[in-house]
Amino acid sequence: MRPQIVLxxxxxxxxxxxxxxxGASLTDTYSRKADxxxxxYGGYNTRWALFLLHHIFPLDSSKPPVATTVFFGANDAALLGRSSERQHVPIEEYKDNLRKIACHLKECNPTMLIALITPPPVDEERRKNSARTNEATGTYAKGCIEVAKELGLFSVDLWSKMQETEGWQKKYLSDGLHLTPEGNRVVYKEVISLFSEAWLSAEEMPLDCPHSxxxxxxxxxxxxxxxxx
Amino acid sequence: MRPQIVLxxxxxxxxxxxxxxxGASLTDTYSRKADxxxxxYGGYNTRWALFLLHHIFPLDSSKPPVATTVFFGANDAALLGRSSERQHVPIEEYKDNLRKIACHLKECNPTMLIALITPPPVDEERRKNSARTNEATGTYAKGCIEVAKELGLFSVDLWSKMQETEGWQKKYLSDGLHLTPEGNRVVYKEVISLFSEAWLSAEEMPLDCPHSxxxxxxxxxxxxxxxxx
Known part of the structure; x- marks a missing residue:
């Protein structure tokens, strides 16, 4: 029974x-060890994500995931009164939705490794519709980290991590919001290092079948x- | 119940x-539709692959894959008396092993879409150990296509397809045997076009949940x- 990691x-x-x-890099790293x-779900916020929980993570599964990354907030942080306001979720509800997601995952598998990932920073100059600000997204990132601490979950503060690097705006973001291959590399490195420090080190996991x-x-x-x- | 495609x-x-x-490109294309x-298995030939069949494709699975790509031959075609001879499998046994694999998959799911993919061509100039020749690999590619026709399976003649393009040696092969990103692109395009022409067109498959x-x-x-x- 091969372990499963859900993104x-x-x-x-x-x-x-x-x-x-x-995601592809993680698949490559866990090749022959975990799926x-x-x-x-493009465009989804945490409010809509709640509707998917029982569908993606049924409580009666005989083989629930061993680890899950929960990576929402970029849409929740869309500002009211701007072009993407339909996606907006107030910060307190966002935090509460993350708690609900984590709670469901724990119910699904009490030993599940849960990693909350904050939204990446926003390069406002390249988001012409001004639906998001970096400051507002930062509030959601902070809220995400708070929930992780409160519930004893793992977390990746992508919003802060990316801004440590000069020129993060173009180096890591392709359109001011989504990730370049280098931005993807940051997420991969953070997740793999978190998984390894927890108990899901690919190097230490056995191959499924003999090496040739x-x-x-x-x-x-x-x-x-x-x-x- | 999301369909599963096994590579x-x-x-x-x-x-x-x-x-x-x-593989990553296929995952992206079937996102929200199929897993x-x-x-x-690096280094494996079809003889060793047979040992994996019941492990990867258990006959009593309640949810067998809807499609499988079977992509062996590059190692079977390693020449006797050369540095990789331990991987060598005679051509007739290779063909018979492919028949056994296909037979097992059909037993697993009679409606499974099975696609046999031939090994890619070999750039002998860059394979210093001379363990393989392009001609010998071509024999295995031909054998693979023959088995597909014989059993009514789908197939991709990668060996021939790649050699239609001038400069295939460096354009598609990173070390004379494995694929560059452009070589990967050829496999992706061939597989996706085969799947679409069969009955597994990603465009025509429904999303798992509402679009945002x-x-x-x-x-x-x-x-x-x-x-x-």
Whole structure:
């Protein structure tokens, strides 16, 4: 039974299998060890994500995920009175929705590794419709980290992390909001380092079946008898 | 119940989630419609792949894959008496192993879309150990296509397809054997076109849940009641 890692989030998760994407890189890293499953919903905020919980994470699953990344907030942080206000979710509701998501995941699998990821920063200069500000998104990022601390969950403060690098606006963001391959690389590195420091280090996980170098061509049966998880 | 597409093969499948990889591109295309599962085993030939069949494709699965790519031959075609001879499988056994794999998959799910993919061509100039020749690999590619025709399976003649393009050696192969991002693109395009022409067109498959534009922010329940597969 191979462990499953679910990536749950908005468009930044949905697009994570494009060239250089962080989801694809995770899949590559956990190849032959765990399956990475993408559940990214472009345009979704946490309020709408709640409707998906029982669908994506049924409570009666015999094989729930061992780890899940929860990566929302970029849409919740859309400002009221601007072009994307339909996506707006007030900060306190956003935090409460994250709590509900985490609570459901824990109910699904009490030992699940849950990693909350904050929205990335916003490059306002390249968001012509001014639906979001970096400051407002920062408030949601802070709220996300607070919920993680409060519930004892893992977290990645992507909003802060990215802004540590000079020129983050163009280096990490393709359109002021979504990620470049380099931005994807940051998410990948943060998630993989978090997973490794927790208990989900790909290096320490066994291969599902013998490495080809372990197979004796004159007696291949032996290697497969000994090791086929 | 989301459909599952399995990519079964050797290192060219195992590496298909690296940057620009064909597996990652398929995952992106089928996002919110089908799950792509990678089962790539570097160094494996079809003889060793047989040991994995019941493990990867259990006959009693309640939810077998709807489609599987079977992508072996690059290692089977390694020459006897050269540095990789331990991977060598005689051509007739290779063909028979492909028949056994296809037979098992059909037993697993009689309606499964099975696509046999031939090994890519070999750029001998860049394979210093001379373990493979392009001509020998071509024999295996031909054998693969013959088995597909014999059993009425879908197939991609990658060996021939790639050599139609001038400069295929460096354009499509990174080390004379494995694929560049452009080589990955060829595999992606061939597989997606085959899947679409069969009955697995991503465009025609329904989204798992409402598109965000279909959600009325004042009454989100409605969209989810109507559509959540």
């Amino acid at each position: 749950f989030g908005d468009s930044i998760t949905e697009q994570s299998f494009r060239s250089g994407g962080w 990475v499953v993408v559940r990214g 170098s372990e197979i004796n061509p004159k007696n291949p049966e032996k290697a497969f008898q000994q090791k086929c998880l | 079964f093969g050797d290192s060219i499948t195992e590496q298909s989630f690296r940057s620009g990889g064909w 792509v599962v990678v089962r790539g 534009s279909e959600i009325n922010p004042k009454n989100p329940e409605k969209a989810f009641q109507q559509k959540c597969l």
